[in-house]
Amino acid sequence: MARIIHSGAGALALATIATFWLSTALSELFASQAVVTAVKTAIPWGFLLLIPALMAAGGSGFALAKGRRAGLIGAKMKRMPLIAANGILVLIPAALFLASKARAAEFDAVFYAVQALELIAGAANIALLGLNMRDGLTMKGRLRGLTALP
Numbered sequence: 792m793a794r795i796i797h798s799g800a801g802a803l804a805l806a807t808i809a810t811f812w813l814s815t816a817l818s819e820l821f822a823s824q825a826v827v828t829a830v831k832t833a834i835p836w837g838f839l840l841l842i843p844a845l846m847a848a849g850g851s852g853f854a855l856a857k858g859r860r861a862g863l864i865g866a867k868m869k870r871m872p873l874i875a876a877n878g879i880l881v882l883i884p885a886a887l888f889l890a891s892k893a894r895a896a897e898f899d900a901v902f903y904a905v906q907a908l909e910l911i912a913g914a915a916n917i918a919l920l921g922l923n924m925r926d927g928l929t930m931k932g933r934l935r936g937l938t939a940l941p
Contacts, residue, residue: 793854794851796847797847797851797855797927800844800845800848800851801844801852801920801923801924803840803844804845807837807841807844808913808916809917810837811841812910812913812914812917814834815834815909815913816910818830819906824896827893827898828893828896831886831890831892831893831894832890832893832894834889838886852868863926863930867923867927870923873919874916874919874920874923877912877916877919878916881909882913885905885908885912886909892905
């Protein structure tokens with residue numbers, strides 16, 4: 792059961808973050824300020840899905856590791872504090888700040904600076920979660936010939 796929870800929650804978390812990132816990038820590049828406002832104010836509501844998914848993935852991952860810290864499990868475990876810190880210290884505060892600024896229609900230099908930081912930090916988390924997914928699939932034997940990067 793823990794494997795099902797872990798893989799499902801991890802995939803859901805990665806898909807949610809990727810959806811946040813893509814909707815932000817596409818709305819900023821191609822849509823009106825009204826659409827940007829809708830996207831920026833909807834993202835914090837997505838935390839109600841994302842945060843439990845990340846917690847379930849992390850908790851089930853620790854249970855599945857059973858104290859092991861070597862190899863691909865170790866690589867995954869080393870990434871998790873970076874993913875969590877990035878989310879807690881950068882992404883969540885940035886999303887809340889941007890939602891507030893968008894709601895007030897304050898699309899100024901500070902808005903766009905924080906938006907750029909959020910996109911960079913989001914891309915980093917997508918990459919790190921993608922590496923964790925790759926390593927998990929490799930451990931399950933679903934990907935062959937791929938190895939973790941140091």
